[in-house]
Amino acid sequence: MENIIASLDKIVLDPKYHDLLCIVKGVRNGVVYGSKIRFSHALVMTFLFRNGTIKSKLKLVLNATKEHARNLGTFVFIYKATLYILKKTHEKEQPTDTLIAGLLGGYFVFGRGGKSSVNQQIVLYVFSRVVLGLSKLAVEKRVIPSISDEIGNTVYPIFASVCWGLVMYLFRTDPQVLQVSMKNSMDYIYLDSNYWTNLRTLLWHNK
Structure with missing residues (x-):
């Protein structure tokens, strides 16, 4: 058993597999983070503001948690896989690669994925942070005065x-x-x- 684990450790630490394993680890982290953040939020909001039995409320919480985790995991997969493909295509990462990968992931996961309450909350959260970030960047780049x-x-x-x-x-x-x-x-x-x-x-x- 120890020999098997040692062999697997050698594989996962091999630099030639690094980019591909980044996709695997990214999906893992997206699912875990989505589960943690949505479960606590959905639990509080559902039991405070929704009517129904405990069983129906728990079902809503679990469904929302599942959707959030799945969507974040899927987005990370599309984003990192696109970066990997683009990097292989032109041999090194280009400044616009992250924008292209983000556009694809956003479109297929949060756009085409349906206008659910979970998706809306995630997109609105991202939107507010983007607006704030762009305003700060505009000041840093002296596009607008401080x-x-x-x-x-x-x-x-x-x-x-x-x-x-x-x-x-x-x-x-x-x-x-x-x-x-x-x-x-x-x-x-x-x-x-x-x-x-x-x-x-x-x-x-x-x-």
Whole structure:
């Protein structure tokens, strides 16, 4: 047994297999990370804001966890496999390779994969980070002037105000356009708090 393990260790440490094994390890890490991050989030959100039996709630949690893990794992596979193919095609990595690989993975996994609540949350999360990252990059590259702390302290409250003003307006007028988990959270906070039948449903139980 020890000889088999030693032989396998020798194979996985062989530089000629490194690029291919990066794909395997990437898929593994995508699945594990997706499982960890989604399970805890889905568990809390489902048991706080969804109605139904414990069995039905657990099924929702497990399905969401499975989807998140599968999608991240699949994205990593497409991304790293595309990088591998492109590198073999022109013998060394090009600056645009990561963009091409990301576009392909994003299209097939999160675009063609369906507009589920899990996919929407992931894409919206990535989108907000991309916008923030691009704004920071624009300042670093001097495309836009740097904002002083004094101006930033003035702009941020306006930004926060506009975000919350718009989301509350949409929630009031067209709540169906909001992401499902956000709408459920806002229903709980802003609508359910308008109704109760006794002291118990006022202070202890929502309904």
